[in-house]
Amino acid sequence: MTNLEVRLHVGQGATRGPLTVFPVWTDAPTLPPSYLTGAGVPVEVSERAGSPAIDQLVVTNRADRPVLLLAGELLEGGWQTRALTASTLLAPGRPTVEKVVCVEQGRWGGPTAHTRRARRTPFTVLSAMDGGHAQQVVWDRVHGLESVAGPSATESLADRLDRTDATARDMTRGLRPLAGQRGLLVGIAGRPVWMEVTDSARTLKAHWRGLLHAATLDALGRPAVRTPAALARSFAEKVENTRLLADGPAGLGQRVRGGGRVGTTALRRSDRTVHLTAIAQEA
Template identity: 25%
Template sequence: MIISNLEEINSNIELLAPQSYRNISIIPIKSNSNTKLDLLTLKKGFELGLVEVKECEVSTVNTLIVKNNAVTPLILIDGEEVVGGDQNRLVNATTIIAAKSDMKVPVSCTEKGRWAYKSEFKNSNYIANYKTRRAKEYASRKTSSFQDTVWSSINDLEVKNSFVSPTSAMQESYEQLKIDHNKFIEEFSVADGQNGILIIVDGEIKGFEIFLNNSIYRAFHEKILKSYLIDAEIKDKAFAINIDTAHKIIADAFNSTFEKRESKGLEEFFDFENQEGLGKLYTFENEIVHISYFKKMEEKVGDEFQEDIALKTDI
């Protein structure tokens, strides 16, 4: 499927000065968009008391009710987490909820070992780690239910970090390592006008995200960084950065084949894939509000996934 304004948007993408610390590098992305869209983030909605997240009348693992009391649409971002309720959950796909309305939102549990009311839901400081989101990306193309994939990935995260949460809570794995991440957060600042990011680990481009505007991006800057850092092996080694390779990765993503999927809210929702990676793109009122891209991994027999194949970019 062809999305009419993708070529124009891609031509307006600017890659800003790279930032590096140890074996991690980022390239800030800036797209020159003149959009006047006004979308409320979940974090801001909680802070202003304009958003409520509740369990369904009969609690169910994979559905929450989100009420938007604001006069502007609310955007929920794929992988972002809410904590509390009967279990912590993550949002399955970027969703836009109309002003002054509520809807049932598909979610996945990020805390397998608890099913008992803890508190009212609140915003989390984290989104699902990179490997969980990527595994979810694969699983979502085969089934609408990928809870087991999410649980398995969170378990792998605990094994990797030699840490076991009493309730297998993704949030606690992040908290265990947050001191290690703080220095990177300090080193990787938000550039003027930045509304996206490309992440490089050990000289490999792992993925990128682009949001509607700088305001929404700022709400997710630290969360995205942490989602890659928690899966990375940190080393005292630097790698050169090839901007041309980064440009090509993004251009190839925008030149992929886009397949329209069923949307839950006001957004239009597309899967895309090419030889190097795959991801999702969301639009609203003919504007891209979110695009996420993940480097591919190799499939093994039995539909299990083998960690990173050697898709080394020339960086």
């Protein structure tokens, strides 16, 4: 059992309608990441040979360094588009079977290969990925986005991200990571709901656009209420004080998780938090 080994520092938020984005810094040492991440890294994703399964995909790192994939990353195409359920640090050259959820209920068939664009699921979908009926809940929440992102012939989250891309860019125009920023905290319609923290400003930058687009999709149609900084800092304090328990391997790292009203999951390697996700459980 352990607490987060770094302190979180929440800065001044920027509000765009219902969406408020707060920068997050940590007091961890500034070190270059020992891994690759984001779009464009050489990672192959495919269906299981001979027996594709909704909840599994085969992922192979073709780089000569470890590759970090984040919880909620979309793996698009294949027999149906999926999302990774947990962050993992892939060793070079080693195929691994990763747990995923389907975010395209109405399709089962097609090519075996998937593409990666570092796109992310919104927090309402990400928060549904645990539990005995997780897949049905994920499908229900993807369908629920129809009211703000329109219909999809195959109930595809990717279709809804495509359709809202221009809206997301307009809503978040001018938002960029600040010097040394390691993460962001998202508030929607007056309350904090989601935090992502990495061990490197470079890692945050590689996933910035995908995170903002996902946050925008959650915010569409919600009341234009600013999230107060005091609530954001209280959310961060809850994450800092969460007791984290070992939850199994994460490729080359170790997964830990804990929390009550704010569920926290982190990928750690060599006593360093590589990536952390915290989600308001009542969301």
